[in-house]
Amino acid sequence: MIHQFPFTGITGQEHAKKALLCALVCDDIRNILILGNPGTAKSTLVRSVESLTNEKKVITIPQNVTYDRLLGMIDLEKAITSGSIQVHHGILKEGNNQILYADDINLMDEGVIQCILSASETGQYLLEREGLSHIISTRFTFIASMDPSEGELSSGQLERFDLCIRTDLITDFEMRSEIVKKALYYEISPDTFIFECEKETETLKRSILKAKERFPYVSIPDGHADLISSLCVELGVEGYRGDIAVARTAKALAALDQRDEVMFDDIKLAALLALEHRRGECKERLPHPPKSGNEETPEQDFEKNSSKEQKNPDAIPEYQQGEKEQKNREQNHIPTPHQERYFDIGSPFEVIRYLDENTWQVTLKQKSGRRSRVISSDSSGHYRSFRFPGRCRNDIAIDATIRAAAPYQRIRSRNGLAISVKKSDIREKVREKKIGHTILFLVDASGSMGVQKRMIAVKGAILSLLKDAYQKRDRVGLMIFRGDSADLLLPPTQSPDIAAKLLKKIPTGGKTPLAKGITEGYLLLTRGKFAAPRENKSIVLLTDGRGNVPLTEKTTREELGDVARKIAGKGVRFIVVDTECGFPRLGRALVLARDLDGSYFRLEDLSIHGLAGCVNDVLYSDR
C-alpha cells in the first residue's frame, strides 16, 4: 500500500507502457482498456503508473462498489449536527485529476461501467439521489483491465475506450527469466529494488513532464492527417472517436519522442493502440481467396464444389444446384446412413443473444449465473440500491435509512441516541442476482448430418453456444439421438468444459429418431433431478427436422407434430436450430419449431457476424 512495483522495473509490454505514457502526457486520452490473460502484469502495470507522477494517484474502484460511494451521497455527519444537506463526494469526484482503476471490468455492473465511462468522457455527471441534485464536474483518467475469456464488453462500451491494448505473451527465454528474477527480488527486498530503478524512473518522469509541455505545440502534417482518416475508413471504424484518438495518441507519442511533428511511425503505433478494438467486421466478411494447388483428391474436390455453392448461392440457378448436389453425392460416395463417422469441431464464433431475455419468464430463486439479472427475493445477492419497503421484510438498508433520517435529527427528540429513526425513514435493500439457465443441447447425430460435413459446422456452433453458456454460467447438458435411441452424454452441469470435451466424441450415422429425442430431452428437464419448477429451462435442438423413426404406427411427420404440440409451452423452451443445407430444402425444422412454439434459427443465423463466413471457413479449411 505504501509503494508499488516500479513502472521501469516491468519487463516487456511495450505497447501497454506506451499507451499509459500517452495518457500521462495528454489529459484528453481518458479511457484506456488493457486486455490480457491472467498473470500478464495488467494490474501491476496500472498501479505502477503512480510511480511516474507526483500529483496523480491510482484510485481503485472495487468490483462491488455501490452507487452511493461511486457518485456521492448526503453528508451524514453534517446533516445530523447542523441539519444542512451537503454532498459527500463519491469516488468519481475524489478521482478528480487522478487515475481511476477498475480491474475485471467485464464482471462489473453495467450501470456502474456506464456511469464511469460517461463521467470520464463528458467531464461531469448528474447526481440525483436522496434529495440531492447537483451537477458535479470531474476530470480523471480511467484505466480498466480484464481477461476477455471471462466475457466481453459490449461494442458500445468498448468503443468508448480511447485506447485498447492487449498484453503480450512473452515467449523469449531471457525476458521471462528476467521477469521471474525481478518479481522474486522485489518480494524479498522491495526497497533495494525500487532504489535500483530510481534513476530510470526519474529520467522517465522528466521526459513525461517535458512531453507534457511540448504536447500543445506538436503538429500533424496534412498528409499524415489524411492518412489517419483513410486508415479509419479502411478499417471500417464507425464514428469519429477513432480518428480523434489516433491523432491525439500520435501527437503524444511524438511529444514523448521530443519531436514537434508527428511522423508516420507515430501514426502506425497510434493506430495499433486506438483502432484495434474499433475495427469493423468488413474485412472478415470478404470471401476467401480460392485455393491454389493442383492435387485434387476427391475430398478436396468435394470441398471445392460445396464451397462454391456456399459462396455464390444466387449465381447458379437452383435446379442446377440441386443437380450438382446430386452429382456430388454420387461422386463422393456419401456414406450410407448406417456408417458411423466422427467429425471434427468447426471453428467457434460469437453467438447472438439467442435466448432473448425479454421473452423469458424470469423467476426468482435461481441458481446464480450471469445470463440475466434479477432482483432477488431473499437476502442473497449483491446490494445494488435501496427502495421504500414494500412487503414485510427484514433486509434494511441501514446506510440509506440513516441518511434518510439524518436531515431531521435537529428537530426530533432522540432519547439519548445519536439518531432517531422513524418508520418513514426506513429503506430496504434491493439485491440483485444474476441467474443462469439450464440448457440442454439436443443434437441430431443421424446419418443425414454427415452429408456435406454438416456435422463440422454443427459442432462448431455447439462449441460457440457452450462458450456463450460458460460466460453466462449456465448449466448445460448434452444429449444426442440417432439410430433408434437418445443418449444423454452429459447431464446438466455447470461445467461446459466437459461438454466441449465430449463434443469430439459425438458419432454421426444412423437413422433419425427425432420424436424420441425430443421426448427424452423434455422428460429429462421436467422429471427428477433437473425439474426444479422455477428455473429457466431450454432445449437447443440442432436438427434438419427429417425424422424417420416412428414410435407408433402413425407416420413420422404426423407423430412428430403430435409430440411437439403436446410438449409445447409446458415449462421448457425450445430453440430449434435448423441444420438443413443445400437443396432442395424441406423446411421441416421450421414446421417443428412452430409446433414446439419455439424460436427458429438457421445455423447460419446464430453467429453475430453472420455465420456464413464461418461456415465458409469450415468448408475451406483442410479438414
Added chain:
Amino acid sequence: MVREMRAIRKCLMKEEIVVYPFSAIVGQQDMKDALLANIIYPSIGGVLIRGEKGTAKSTTVRAAADLLPERKVMKGCIFRCDISDPRNLCESCREKIATGEKPVLEYSRMRVVELPLCATEDRVAGTLDIEHAITRGVKKFEPGVLAMANGNILYVDEVNLLDDHIVDLLLDAAAMGVNFVEREGISYAHPARFLLVGTMNPEEGDLRPQLLDRFGLVVDVEGEKDNRERSEIVKRRLEFERDPVAFCTSFQVEQQAVRDQIIRAKQIIAELRPDDLLINTAVRISLSLGVDGHRSDITLVKAALAFAALDGRKEVNSTDVLKAAGLSLPHRMRRRPFEESTMDITSVRGIIESCYQVS
C-alpha cells in the same frame, strides 16, 4: 502428556470440536506437502484441492489448523498486522508507527478462517457498523471475513459453488492483498493478505479460470487404491471416533514433529534464495508447455524452494522442481475455455533432468 490430555478435554468441555490430527492422515502426500509449503511460504499463493468426495480434503485442511505457527502481530489490531511487513499495515498501525509510538507486539497463532458458501457480501467485505452509527451518528467500518483472514488461512469448502459476486470480491482482494470497500456509504481499505485454500469436487462444476489462476498450487487427490492403506484409514477413523481425545494424544509426538518441521523450514526459507539454475529451469518448463502468464514461473520457483526447506535442505534438487512443477502448472495450461490440454509430465521431467545434470 497429561497436560495435553487436559487441554483437549477442556476443548471438549467448551463443546469445541476435536480435529483429527494432521499426522494421522494416511497417504495424500501431495496434499499435505502443498499445505505445509504454503504455511511456511505463504506467498506461494494458496492451494486448491480437487477430488472426489470422501478423500479427506476438508479433514486435512482443518487438521492443518493445529499446526500453524505463531507470528508477531501488533497488539490490539483487528487486522493482526504483521510488523515485519511494513508495506502491508492497516491505517491505524501505520499511523502509530509514523507518530513514533513504540509498537506493542503480541504472539498470535495463524488460524483457519472459514468462508461459508452462504455468506453475504457485506459480511465478507465488511460493512457499516450499525450500532456505532445509531448510537453515535458516526460512520464506522465493521470488518468482515476478509479482515479476519488477513495473515491467516482463508478456507472455502466447495469453492466451485461460491456465488459469483462473492468470488469477485475474493479475486479483488487476492489480487491486491488489499480489501477496498466502497459501499454502503463506507470508504475503507485494509490489508487482506490471506492464504487461500479451497476444496472442491470437480463433478459439481468448474472453477472460473480467473479464480483458478489465483491458487498457487492445485492438488488432485484420489482415493487410496492400496488395500492395506485403505484399511488403515478406516481403522484410524474408527479409533478416532471412539475416543477422539485418546487418539489425538497418541499422535502427540508425530504432531510435534510436524510443528518442529514447520518451524525449521520457516527458518531455512527465510535465508534461501533462488539461484539462476532454478529460475532458468522454471522458465524453460513454462515455455515448453506454452503457459501464458508469469505466475506459473514464479510459483514454481517458490514451491521448489519451499519443498527443499520442508526437507531440511538448503539446496533445491531436481525432485523438488519436479514436484513443484506437478502442482503449479497443470491448472495454468488452459489458454481458453474448452481448449484441451494435458501436461506432459515426462517432457517436464526431461527438461528438469537435462537442466540439473549440466550443473
